[in-house]
Amino acid sequence: MDFLNAIVALSNFVIIPAMAYGSQLALGALGVTLIYGILRFSNFAHGDTMAFGTMVVILFTWLFQSWGISLGPLPTALLAIPFGIAGTAALVLITDRGIYRFYRGQKAKPVVFVIVSIGVMFIYNGLTRFILGADDQRFADGERFIINAREFKEMTGLEEGLGIKTTQGLTVVTAVIVVALLFWFLNRTRTGKSMRAYSDNEDLALLSGINPERVVMVTWLIVAALITVAGTLYGLDKSYKPFTYFQLLLPIFASAIVGGLGSPLGAIAGGFVIAFSEVAITYAWKKVLVYLMPEALEPSGLVQLMATEYKFAVSFMILVVVLLFKPTGLFKGKSV
Amino acid sequence: MSQSIRTYALFALVALLIIGTGLLQGWDLALVILNMGLVSAIMSLGVNLQWGIAGLFNVGVMGFVALGGMAVVLASVDPVEEAWAAGGARAILALVLGAATIVATVLAWKKTKNRWLTAAILIAGFVVYRMVRDPGVDAIEAVNPAGTGFLGGLGLPVVIGWMVGGLLAAGAAWIIGKTALGLRSDYLAIATLGISEIIIAIMKNEEWLTRGVKNVTGLPRPVPDAIDLQNDPGFVERAASIGMDPTAASTLYIKIGYGLMFAAVLIILLVLAQLALNSPWGRMMRAIRDNETSARAMGKDVTFRHLQVFILGSAICGIAGAMMTTLDGQLIPTSYQPLRYTFLIWVMVIVGGSGNNLGAVLGGFLIWFLWVQVEVLGPGFMTWITGALPDDSGLKEHLLDSVQHMRLLTMGVILLLVLRFSPRGLLPER
Numbered sequence: 001m002d003f004l005n006a007i008v009a010l011s012n013f014v015i016i017p018a019m020a021y022g023s024q025l026a027l028g029a030l031g032v033t034l035i036y037g038i039l040r041f042s043n044f045a046h047g048d049t050m051a052f053g054t055m056v057v058i059l060f061t062w063l064f065q066s067w068g069i070s071l072g073p074l075p076t077a078l079l080a081i082p083f084g085i086a087g088t089a090a091l092v093l094i095t096d097r098g099i100y101r102f103y104r105g106q107k108a109k110p111v112v113f114v115i116v117s118i119g120v121m122f123i124y125n126g127l128t129r130f131i132l133g134a135d136d137q138r139f140a141d142g143e144r145f146i147i148n149a150r151e152f153k154e155m156t157g158l159e160e161g162l163g164i165k166t167t168q169g170l171t172v173v174t175a176v177i178v179v180a181l182l183f184w185f186l187n188r189t190r191t192g193k194s195m196r197a198y199s200d201n202e203d204l205a206l207l208s209g210i211n212p213e214r215v216v217m218v219t220w221l222i223v224a225a226l227i228t229v230a231g232t233l234y235g236l237d238k239s240y241k242p243f244t245y246f247q248l249l250l251p252i253f254a255s256a257i258v259g260g261l262g263s264p265l266g267a268i269a270g271g272f273v274i275a276f277s278e279v280a281i282t283y284a285w286k287k288v289l290v291y292l293m294p295e296a297l298e299p300s301g302l303v304q305l306m307a308t309e310y311k312f313a314v315s316f317m318i319l320v321v322v323l324l325f326k327p328t329g330l331f332k333g334k335s336v
Numbered sequence: 337m338s339q340s341i342r343t344y345a346l347f348a349l350v351a352l353l354i355i356g357t358g359l360l361q362g363w364d365l366a367l368v369i370l371n372m373g374l375v376s377a378i379m380s381l382g383v384n385l386q387w388g389i390a391g392l393f394n395v396g397v398m399g400f401v402a403l404g405g406m407a408v409v410l411a412s413v414d415p416v417e418e419a420w421a422a423g424g425a426r427a428i429l430a431l432v433l434g435a436a437t438i439v440a441t442v443l444a445w446k447k448t449k450n451r452w453l454t455a456a457i458l459i460a461g462f463v464v465y466r467m468v469r470d471p472g473v474d475a476i477e478a479v480n481p482a483g484t485g486f487l488g489g490l491g492l493p494v495v496i497g498w499m500v501g502g503l504l505a506a507g508a509a510w511i512i513g514k515t516a517l518g519l520r521s522d523y524l525a526i527a528t529l530g531i532s533e534i535i536i537a538i539m540k541n542e543e544w545l546t547r548g549v550k551n552v553t554g555l556p557r558p559v560p561d562a563i564d565l566q567n568d569p570g571f572v573e574r575a576a577s578i579g580m581d582p583t584a585a586s587t588l589y590i591k592i593g594y595g596l597m598f599a600a601v602l603i604i605l606l607v608l609a610q611l612a613l614n615s616p617w618g619r620m621m622r623a624i625r626d627n628e629t630s631a632r633a634m635g636k637d638v639t640f641r642h643l644q645v646f647i648l649g650s651a652i653c654g655i656a657g658a659m660m661t662t663l664d665g666q667l668i669p670t671s672y673q674p675l676r677y678t679f680l681i682w683v684m685v686i687v688g689g690s691g692n693n694l695g696a697v698l699g700g701f702l703i704w705f706l707w708v709q710v711e712v713l714g715p716g717f718m719t720w721i722t723g724a725l726p727d728d729s730g731l732k733e734h735l736l737d738s739v740q741h742m743r744l745l746t747m748g749v750i751l752l753l754v755l756r757f758s759p760r761g762l763l764p765e766r
Contacts, residue, residue: 099756116752119751119752122675122745123752130738243673246674249529250533312533316534
């Protein structure tokens with residue numbers, strides 16, 4: 001019984017939150033990795049693009065709510081996601097046309113692109129705060145839980161409860177669908193194959209008649225979709241604040257780099273590695289250990305390796321360790 | 337020749353802008369802009385050393401600036417005797433043990449390459465560190481938590497705190513450089529960004545060291561206190577003789593005092609930076625930046641030189657951070673935001689002209705001026721734009737409310753315009 005309780009507590013506080021967080025990071029990291037693979041730079045504006053996309057979703061959610069449209073038990077935001085993707089796609093395509101294309105024409109060095117993306121980051125950041133403000137926004141509605149901790153206790157008779165939030169379940173399901181679609185697209189369709197060819201060897205791809213501008217455009221569209229979904233899921237699961245999204249840049253980049261920049265599979269693996277380590281290292285293990293250890297050995301403290309505020313340190317340390325020992329990441333990424 | 341005319345003209349423009357502010361909007365605001373402009377110029381001098389001259393992509397400026405601020409607290413605040421008695425020795429011992437653990441781990445890995453031994457040392461060291469640290473820290477934080485709750489500092493003069501700030505930032509840069517400088521540019525960028533967030537997290541959470549989110553206020557000042565000046569009959573008389581109100585005169589006096597001190601620091605650092613840039617050392621650094629492989633083939637120790645310039649640049653940022661905290665008179669860990677303290681400094685360097693020390697200084701002044709003025713003049717501008725809208729319009733209200741966010745937008749636009757039309761900055765490197 002104690003063992004079951006320990007497993008339930010572990011699932012409730014570590015496995016389920018980390019699964020949801022990992023899915024969100026994976027979607028974000030896929031965007032970073034795609035931009036790195038095709039456009040060959042690290043996009044510092046990624047977190048703020050995410051904030052912008054989520055903002056559009058929030059605005060449409062409010063609009064639908066005011067019209068009385070809802071999805072019943074599911075959050076209304078799901079309905080608004082396509083509009084959010086369209087808005088974000090428009091924004092990134094305009095940015096690419098107006099800004100990045102000029103530097104592609106000049107064959108500028110990757111570091112110039114990075115600095116340009118810092119400028120873009122300022123603009124997106126200002127835009128988001130200008131339209132929606134810098135405060136916390138709540139836009140989740142619908143049923144809060146799939147399984148409520150109390151119901152679970154009554155159902156199973158265990159001491160520990162297991163709660164699964166709707167948003168957590170939704171995050172994992174959506175992420176699986178989106179990733180499946182992405183891989184189908186990259187591996188099965190003509191455009192997807194031309195994207196991979198372009199990423200592997202630009203010159204060869206150009207020689208075989210692949211239109212680079214089209215590849216770039218499709219990449220931005222996919223990135224806009226991925227990042228809006230990721231941002232909306234994160235906002236539903238936790239809360240929406242532009243600054244938090246800016247700070248997500250670090251774990252997202254860490255996921256992409258740990259997995260190997262340029263490798264989509266690596267981005268997903270990296271997302272879960274980072275999420276699980278972050279949650280596991282900042283979780284107070286006392287509850288789980290109390291069930292597992294014999295009474296004499298029970299811990300007196302919280303058995304928390306690090307305070308929750310140090311979660312950035314966790315993703316960072318994993319990043320440094322991976323870079324020092326396996327510079328191309330877990331899955332062979334590029335090193336330009 | 338035209339370059340030097342351009343330099344004089346642009347610096348004259350900055351002087352004109354600040355004097356114009358003084359004439360039109362009051363000297364108080366002009367001095368606020370000037371003082372932080374001096375600090376910003378020093379920060380961008382540090383970043384220019386790293387990026388402009390050596391090509392190191394450091395986006396962890398905020399971390400070094402914050403360390404400088406922490407140094408002021410550690411050096412100049414009076415020690416809290418009770419807290420030292422309660423747990424000071426334990427906390428210091430814990431720090432030493434923590435450092436020893438890291439050193440032992442690195443040594444074990446280098447000597448034996450045995451990952452189990454290395455991991456065992458790291459874990460054992462961490463457990464011992466926490467066992468020593470936790471009771472000590474709890475004891476320190478329990479001493480008068482509302483008033484102090486931290487160890488305090490050494491009670492040294494505040495100007496020594498500036499030097500400590502430089503040293504602390506240099507020490508941190510040495511550790512960071514040892515681990516991260518081998519990475520290629522965008523990995524280095526992410527790594528430094530992460531480190532700066534970690535430094536801020538430490539300052540927010542280690543209350544025994546910096547009081548964390550409870551902030552440290554009332555830091556000692558290197559200039560006379562405003563109240564003392566107002567009570568000094570001699571000062572009041574002199575203020576009256578030039579026709580000024582003693583309150584206004586005392587704030588101006590203090591601000592001018594800061595301005596002179598900061599200007600002295602800026603001039604010293606600028607002269608040193610110019611000498612370095614034009615020396616054989618400067619030529620070597622630029623050679624490494626332009627072609628690392630050929631510089632290495634010429635027998636230059638690229639790794640060591642990168643570490644050296646990374647430490648120097650970070651130390652300058654640390655000094656500037658210490659000066660800024662002194663100017664504010666308080667340390668507020670939550671006020672450090674990467675957009676303001678990292679990326680804005682980058683905008684200054686890029687706009688001013690990376691690789692050119694004078695350019696970086698110019699960028700520091702100019703961008704800081706705009707950063708302040710967009711906020712000061714923004715509401716008026718927005719009122720003018722929205723003048724045609726009816727007063728009860730929701731759009732007008734929203735636009736007026738969010739005018740404060742205009743400046744991020746402005747900075748982004750300025751950076752992109754400069755990158756597009758004058759990619760080498762306003763004062764390009766020769």
